[in-house]
Amino acid sequence: MTVETENLRELITKTRNVLFDFDGPICRLFAGHTAERVAGELVEWLEGRGLHGLLTESERDSLDPHMVLRAVDRRHPGSDLVAELEERLTQEELRATDSAMPTAYADPLIQTWWAVGSRLAVATNNSPRVVRTYLSGRGLLSRFAPHIYGRTQDLHLLKPDPHCLNRALNGLGAAPSATLMIGDTPTDFEAAEAAGVSFLGYAHNDRKEKVLRDAGAEHVVGSLDTVLRMLRDQA
Incomplete structure (x- = not known):
């Protein structure tokens, strides 16, 4: 087992609260609607x-x-x-x-994390109305609701500002030290850093991984299956 794999396993083991970015880690929102x-x-x-x-x-x-x-x-x-x-x-x-395309392994990862007792929230720059619509259609809304924190008309508070992450932490009553943010952009990483939560990058190709690592992300996976398998091993 590599040091990076072991570090990722430790990261997942200590996580009690998970903040998901929406477009990327949960689905490709604009898969058919660019x-x-x-x-x-x-x-x-x-x-x-x-x-x-x-x-x-x-x-x-x-x-x-x-x-x-x-x-x-x-x-x-x-x-x-x-x-x-x-x-x-x-x-x-x-x-x-x-026409949104579910991210591979996102649905079972969400269900598994919820089943083992972790608390879940969405922290996104997309509209919360959009997140609720998508999650409802996938039968996942109850795994997050009411903890969906998205874009407001105070647009200066979009990520990389940590506003939506801080709202999620407050809503969950979560300690930052026990919380993990899963995102796919440098702005997600910057917001996680500012909120004091751990960060896991999701990168579906080499270019996205390089961008995240160049921004400072230590943990990056190319598939959520990696996280799902570690979580199931832990359970």
């Missing part, structure tokens, strides 16, 4: 309102709907424009739940 297209439509909507100059060229070309949303919020915080744009993104995310 995030790039959604970002492009948000940009087109802004341009249709005569707001072409509101975004920089790199923001317009980012192909990331959350980056578009954050960029507008930085320039017009708390405005009706931001509220309308956030609602448009939420509606697109809700439509995407119909």
Whole structure:
């Protein structure tokens, strides 16, 4: 057994509370409804309102709907424009739940962690309405509810700010030292660091793993089956 494998096993053994990011570790939300297209439509909507100059060229070309949303919020915080744009993104995310692809082994991992007595929460930059819709369709909502903490209209509190993780910790009454965050982006790692919780990176390809490790993540798995097997061994 490698040192890294043993360290990961110790990490899972001490975990009593698990905070899941949503898009990535639980499902591919935009598997059939691409995030790039959604970002492009948000940009087109802004341009249709005569707001072409509101975004920089790199923001317009980012192909990331959350980056578009954050960029507008930085320039017009708390405005009706931001509220309308956030609602448009939420509606697109809700439509995407119909074609979302479950992440391999996520469903049994959630069920197993719940069965052994761990407490679960979702801490995400997606809309909590979207998370509830998806989890309900998979028969998993009861494993998390009411501990689903997602995007609010205070967009400056999106990850890497630890706001949604801190809400989850408070809601669960959880000690950070006994809590694990599973995420797939550097912003998830940064939020976990800020909240004082352990972090496990999920990377479905080598590029994602490199990005996470370059950000400082020590523990990264390419499949949740690794975690599921360790958890079943522990049980």
